[in-house]
Amino acid sequence: MATVRATARTGNEMAKKKKVEDDDDIIIAEIETELDAATEKALARAADTVCKECMQIQRKENILIVTDPHTSTIGQALYEAAARISDRVLLVMMPTTHRHGDEPPAPVADLMRKQDVVLAPTRYSLTHTRARMQACREGTRIATMPGITMQMFIEGGMTTDFNAMQSAIAQLGKSLKRQRKVEVKTESGTDVTFEIGGRWELGDNGICNRPGQVTNLPAGKILAMPKEGTMEGTIVIDGTWDAAVVKEPLTIKVEAGMVTKVKGEGSDDVKAMFVEASRKLKPQQQENVWTVAEFGFGMNPRARLVGNVLEDEKVQGTCYFAFGDNTSLGGNASCGIHVTGVLKQPTVIIGDVELLDEGDIRI
Numbered sequence: 001m002a003t004v005r006a007t008a009r010t011g012n013e014m015a016k017k018k019k020v021e022d023d024d025d026i027i028i029a030e031i032e033t034e035l036d037a038a039t040e041k042a043l044a045r046a047a048d049t050v051c052k053e054c055m056q057i058q059r060k061e062n063i064l065i066v067t068d069p070h071t072s073t074i075g076q077a078l079y080e081a082a083a084r085i086s087d088r089v090l091l092v093m094m095p096t097t098h099r100h101g102d103e104p105p106a107p108v109a110d111l112m113r114k115q116d117v118v119l120a121p122t123r124y125s126l127t128h129t130r131a132r133m134q135a136c137r138e139g140t141r142i143a144t145m146p147g148i149t150m151q152m153f154i155e156g157g158m159t160t161d162f163n164a165m166q167s168a169i170a171q172l173g174k175s176l177k178r179q180r181k182v183e184v185k186t187e188s189g190t191d192v193t194f195e196i197g198g199r200w201e202l203g204d205n206g207i208c209n210r211p212g213q214v215t216n217l218p219a220g221k222i223l224a225m226p227k228e229g230t231m232e233g234t235i236v237i238d239g240t241w242d243a244a245v246v247k248e249p250l251t252i253k254v255e256a257g258m259v260t261k262v263k264g265e266g267s268d269d270v271k272a273m274f275v276e277a278s279r280k281l282k283p284q285q286q287e288n289v290w291t292v293a294e295f296g297f298g299m300n301p302r303a304r305l306v307g308n309v310l311e312d313e314k315v316q317g318t319c320y321f322a323f324g325d326n327t328s329l330g331g332n333a334s335c336g337i338h339v340t341g342v343l344k345q346p347t348v349i350i351g352d353v354e355l356l357d358e359g360d361i362r363i
């Protein structure tokens with residue numbers, strides 16, 4: 001098993017990395033940063049919000065911060081905020097993974113299972129990984145922040161009133177509880193129908209205070225897994241795709257819940273990404289990458305469409321579809337890739353509830 005070292009200090013002291021003696025070692029260290037006073041203050045305030053309001057960390061809890069070179073400054077701020085509450089805090093710097101859904105190194109996964117709280121500001125998402133799911137099953141509560149940037153962390157969706165948003169999501173959830181049929185249309189060409197499998201997920205509200213819970217930050221969406229085999233129609237991604245604002249719409253044809261055709265600018269790159277992911281799977285599992293895995297809509301009034309899925313899918317008045325792995329929602333498509341596309345100004349009808357009319361909230 002890999003060894004783990006810690007060089008933990010608080011404040012703005014600089015830390016030097018220790019020499020790595022083994023390729024599997026994980027360095028738990030502070031990050032050297034230079035910020036102006038205003039940014040430093042906003043960073044500390046946002047980190048305090050995460051630790052106190054969102055995660056509600058307690059004094060005797062064990063906390064793990066998982067970060068990588070792309071998000072290290074935010075990881076350090078979260079470490080310092082958590083350390084002001086508990087003296088049982090570790091900051092782990094792991095190598096950057098290659099895409100959303102890639103598993104973290106085994107020693108990181110092992111550490112995640114042993115914590116009360118895990119905060120994961122990383123370039124790529126750990127939300128749909130076995131490591132995250134196993135840790136939650138063992139009682140760890142986790143906030144993932146894939147692709148978080150400094151601007152996103154101190155502005156926009158992170159500045160919302162999380163308690164008020166939690167109440168709004170819970171209230172709307174009551175109206176959706178028994179609704180199963182969904183219809184989505186947009187002026188850009190989306191026309192798709194499907195049924196919901198399982199239940200509507202209301203937990204992505206930014207308040208993560210019970211064992212086994214998981215949330216994204218910034219938070220603010222209601223989501224569900226489309227029932228496998230039920231989706232038919234066309235989805236036109238006209239907002240954002242993965243980590244970029246869409247310049248020209250991406251058109252996706254869906255039959256029996258599976259993507260059968262992708263057209264539009266960048267479609268060759270999209271197809272290549274999913275084909276590459278499929279090559280890592282057994283032959284009988286390869287088609288899983290084309291599963292329409294998730295549907296949801298934004299509930300965060302402060303979120304903005306910025307070209308980063310972490311915030312984009314939370315924008316109030318939008319909806320989104322994710323493609324690939326759906327096992328975290330109870331599905332059967334295990335494939336290690338999970339990519340999201342956001343639709344602007346959709347009309348969304350759920351059962352007998354008209355939720356959105358060209359982006360305007362009707363409830």
